[in-house]
Amino acid sequence: MRLTPHPRRLPALGAIVTTAALLAAAVVASADPAGPISVAAAPGSPFDVPDRGADVPFVEHEAELAATNGTRIGPGRRQGTLEGEASGRRAVTLSGQGRYVEFTLTEPANSIDLRYSVPDGNGGAGITAPLSLYLNGQKSGSLTLTSRYAWRYGSYPYSNDPGQGRPHHLYDSTRALFPTTLQAGAKVRLQVDAGDTAPSYTVDLADFELVAPPAGRPANSVSVTEHGATPNDGTNDSAAFDAAVAAARAAGREVWIPAGRFTVTKHITVDRVTVRGAGHWHSVVTGDRVGFYGLGEPSSCGQGGNSGVSTRVGLHDFAIIGEVTNRVDCDQTNAIGGALGGGSVVSGMFLQHTKVGLWLDGPFDGLTIRGNRVVDQLADGMNLHRGISNVLVEHNLFRNISDDGIALWSEQQADHSNTIRRNTVVVPMKANGIALYGGRDNVVTENVVADTQDQGGGLHVGNRFSSVPLSGTTTLSRNTTLRAGVLDSNWQFGVGALWFDARDGAMTGRIDVTDTDLVDSNYEAIQFISGTITNVHFNGVRINGAGTFGVQLQSPGSASFTNVVATGLGRAGVYNCLGEGAFQITRGAGNSGWDGPSYCGAWPEPVYTDPTTPPTTTTTTTTTTTTSVVPGGNLARGKPVTASSTTGGFPGGNAVDGNTGTYWESVNNQFPQTFTVDLGSAVPVRRIVLKLPPATAWGARTQTLSVSGSANGSTYGQLVASTGYRFDPASGNQVSIPVTGSSRFLRLTVTGNTGWPAAQLAEFEVYAS
Template structure:
């Protein structure tokens, strides 16, 4: 993060399955029962009462589908993580480009939906002001409607804080969303196509993903509430409704009655200041506040209290970044037991920027998208705050941030949130603070000048002096090449810039998957100490497991790394500058390196040296899965231990397991294993084998067939493949007679003899 946004009193500065984990305290007690149950037998004892299934990331009401995985006659872009390129800002670093009439991307619904959100990019114009056009939507072969698309809220240029002048170069922030209610429910199996037709005149369209959702009808007005239309608000958006909203809010506060926003689009051109009032809409698809300058704000001094905002959307009209303007979706100081729920915010500067001091607020179920700066920021003396079940995508700065500027933030929890594609800075950042908990979140696809999770004494924050806990978080394709430093920033990183970092920090049960550069990174001139790492998995990193660029020390236990593109530890500081305390159970990162910065190993882990003849090409490589149950993650299938295993989420097929061999290899067979134990009763799994040089457009190498695993015969299956060159090998599981999930203890891939 080179800059921050929000306050006027400071300088600048797919569907992917949710991962399910059991708390570490229950793993040992539950291990035997889970092993037995997974083998298809009755568990010896019921799960403990303190052993709930825990969801990582937000529990979202929509299903995301990646364009590169859909049927298309367009051009697949990527994978590519080069900042300033279109696929780098796409989810999963791949997208589909449509250039000519008749080119399309087509999705088959896996469950009913009556709405669509399309994440797309179209080009800017020479003036930098953007163009507007349309893209055709077809349902089961029939033209349904034209979707409006525009580049007016995308394409920023130059250096921070950026401009709309294309001549400044450094183009980025390419994507935006368009959404539509379809007027009817489309059943599972419906084919939904995005197609370029005559009249769709943009030079090209790049489709990243779509969200399909079954949206509820508009909610009914609560009994006894005051509708903003009673005070003259215009649901068509033709007239400015700012004064009507002010009057309705004042009446609601005075009469202790809910203020109701019916279905409609209401134009608001300034802040609506709220205190001791409830505002409720008919749902964020139905009740929308829009306009240049729209925002719901608390008071600054004293903070507003007892504010409840529910079930509506705020769509602003911010087209440039100006850190001197208060043009955020929700802002000011709001505390005293306030709750903000089911609010959708787009095209404002920051989604929610809170300027303390303030105490006591919960934000839940928010969607914060396509912003110029942060998704949400707790700035200056915020306490007793919770952000949960919130989805941030395409923020222009940190996705979620805690910034102890001037006054320390304390007792703040960020839990079960999903942050994707912050265009600048970090997914989740903690700048100072006391008693901060960041738990059960998912961060994906960071772009520049930041990583996935970050703690730093920087940006003039009051240094952290109390515990900070990073627990049960998943980081996918996080970390970047910093354009100023010209070296990689970690997926998880710590920066002691303004002062030493010595507050206790616990990093526990973290999954780092396919980091772009180092997995874990320490940097700064001041010491970084008092950090404890427990049970951290680095499953693929472009360079190192650890990158040491600060003095200090940290304790590591149960930290494992596979699929590194370079050595285990980067350290050019000299002996003893940073003490790596080995507390046991660590593996895969015991080598050290000092020298020129290596290029990252391809898309995540590097290919390494050519394997020995007859070697298992999959062992230790980067691997991903469509889902997992408990601690039985995909890395278990390539760890060389036949007694550990991957298991997908129970009760749902198809499921996929994909291994990245690190480079294109010639292969002719794959061996699948289950644990060689009698408790794993004989079973048949229906498995297809696919492969390719990229993760999209894979070819079928062995069609789906019933593969019999018999513990009396070693519990393994060998599948012959046609001699072919591939980098990615994918197993697709569609049935299992022994347990309702895909299972594999080892996936072994071999070259022709």
């Protein structure tokens, strides 16, 4: 596929002040008691960021900006709602005959790629229904829409069973060529007609492209049809593809996939051979378990696999469309896999409905991944796993991905010297847009990440998942996030649009963040959490709107900030319950908007503002506290704490933040554990209240603990002997412990927990009466 400069886009509009309608039963309710209290900021297209993101040959039109007599839904930011999972957090729902959405083309096009949602059904097996397509007022058939590959339920790794609740991943996509080329100004309408049987249709967006005719066969090639493959008949062509690859490799020729739809139900192993199609709109390889793999393929759930590294592989200009409807982590059901090094290139591919678009296992060196579209996956979009180096990943689109969009995972061996450049990641369902797990000397530059959903943010660097700790210099430069960051469904606090996590070990390798835009972040813009994180340097970072904080500090460490400017913060510049000096900020020149007094207290609801369009809906007024300690009778609120150990994501500061939805947890199976709070000066203490999260999911448990006190932090005397305390959700999951005496430092020593093999504490409250 030839990369072309992006055509002009529809202009972004200001915030459309629309209350989300109550939709048909098929539509997920969007009530969000923990969500925003003000209208969401104006959306921005991920393709409207100059000189960043992938160059793509299509023009994207958002449905909510098109003509419609349907129901515009959104803005909303909660996963599991149709508006929250839409690009730009808005969409259009068509319920009932005659409802339509109509796009006006701004460039010539002969194709449509539609992102949509239809209700689930058949016990999670999905429904399939048509939606009528009109071109310039004339019906031109219909598009076939299905919920078969969407609608995940329950907890990780998710399932098709609606009985497990928590529906999400509500959207899928389909594409079709028009019978003729339409010119700019033409009308493309999607309309519910009498034979369109879904209870409702939600349209998120449509991409319109002028697709070139099928490319001609290369002169020096071996066609899969010469070895028995027959297009468009549904017969199994796996053996023919294997035979064509073997013949082409032996003769030093290319494998040719002509226009047509071919069925392959196995992995085609490629090494020192190029496989080329007539264009991914024309040459389609599809089937259950379809994939193209280099040598070095791991076993699939303990079966099969091979060793080695493939070199000089080319995969170009065809589509791989799978039949994966459930995520099974040990199963190799990815579109492209194995080890592809030594100058291999993957370009112009369309990858859909597999588990992972590209899961590559190292170690190997030297690969280019360029100009591909990876959509509708049930795990990562792309993962470079273990010891992979000198890979260039550029101008790729990743959309509707169920785990990290792009990940470098340095498990056991460091990924290094890789460049992630000019990619666009839109609506990753879980985890991050772009994530670096350990490694060294990797560069992430000029990318755009938009509309992240759960358990991750836009850009992430972490010592996690048994990765080789970060070293060398990690560069994050000239990237943009739009509406990134989430309310994490496990932690129940915000994850940053850009965040750092050292839960597996101290993060000391240098990280440079330069010339970066964090736009309309859902919660905090920048976050530090877990472990100790140092040697991070920000220069030229623009925070343009954040629902809560500019910077959220939840772990000790240090960072330098120069020319970091924040506007439109919903709550405060910095969240910090760590205590004085726990995180050292070196302030250079040019900072503004975020570096005033810090906030510590209960996790606040986000507030979203659009500086260009004043909200006109009724909102709830809330006062933001910007003092370092929220006043009240609890003497421990926001005070410095130390813990003998911490499990990643559950730091000690969680136990003094005023929010019982967050908690401290020690490492497993290493009793005794201690938790100490510094009240700042010796005060009379009469009562300690200990709390666990009140949710009924926390079964009753007994923790055995004692209380001691100190005036100087070094010599402790016992205040309360070791006793078993029962925490029961039926009575609020809290206990009250009488205490006598004065102390500056109070320490809990936990020696047992009947509900979990670790010490757990949501709130440590201290009262003088």
